[in-house]
Every structure is written in C-alpha cells, then in structure tokens.
Amino acid sequence: MHVLRDMIEEGAITISVKVSCPSIKNILLLDSEGKRVAVKYFSDDWPTNSSKLAFEKFVFTKTLKTNARTEAEITLLENNIIIYKFAQDLHFFVTGSDDENEIVLASVLQGFFDAVTLLLRNNVDKREALENLDLILLCLDEIVDGGMILETNGPLIAEKVTSHTIDADSPLSEQ
Secondary structure, eight states, rough: OOOHHHHHHHHHHHOOOOOOOOOSEEEEEEETSOEEEEEEEEEETHHHHHHHHHHHHHHHHHHHHHHHOOSSSEEEEEEEEEEEEEETTTTEEEEEESOOOHHHHHHHHHHHHHHHHHTTOOOOSHHHHHHHHHHHHHHHHEETTTTTEEOHHHHHHHHHHHTTTTTSEEEEEOO
C-alpha cells in the first residue's frame, strides 16, 4: 500500500475519476400539432434552428401515438433519452443523453409539469400557456441553467417564478 501511495505522489501513476453531474439537453413544450410553445436547448447537439425544429418534429411524430396522459413515458431516440407527458393540448418533453439517469430526467419533467400546472391554475392548455409564456420561460430558467439541474420541486419552482413577477413599483418589503 505504501509503494502505491509513493508512486501516486511521485506522479508515476495517475488516477482519473470521472464525476458527472446529471445534465439536460433540452426541455420542450409543444402544442398538439408539434409546434413550439416554449423550448430551451442546453446542448450543441442541434446547432441550427432548422436542426432544432427537425428534432422537435421527429420527437413529436415518434411519441404522438402513445398514451402519456396519466403518467410520464420514456423512449430512446437518436441516442437520447426522452421523458414526456401530455396534458390536454400540450406536450412536455425532457431530453438527456443515453447515459443519463431516467429517474433524474423524470423528476425534471414532473417538476416542470407541476410548476406549469400551478402557474396556470390547473388550466393547462395552449391558450393559457401562451398568455402566460413569460411565467413558463421563467420556470425553465429556474429548473435548468446551462444544462445543469437547479430545482425539481414544482411548487418551489412556481413560488420562485411568482416572486420574480412582483410589481417593481411595490415597496421593497413586499418584494
């Protein structure tokens, strides 16, 4: 054991430990026709807007016939794990690489879904989502930053988003 420690200290042996933090490639909120409502990409896998639109259409068409209304579903498409859930005319997707933990991705999706449900006061549909697009975009910012997961607790995400929307003219004590 002493010999091994000495070799490491002298630089004769290098040990590399790969520590990775779960990361998200994108979060998509599409309507019932596969059109964007709110999307955010955190990966360079899709460098152009046309490649992003093509990916969104591909994911939408591959998942359209599934029944992801009661609980989230999972699929592997183009070496990406995609967790998704549908609510009325909205389709929620979270994408990670094929070596990501599905449970972590599912918790991100559930947190996003729960926060949006709270922010839209249980009226989760396209019209309501578009009217409150600012809240949904803030919600995405509270969940993931640069692909790194910040928060997955839906009520806490919604609370943080609503704290951002307090009127700037209100007294500082209320802010």
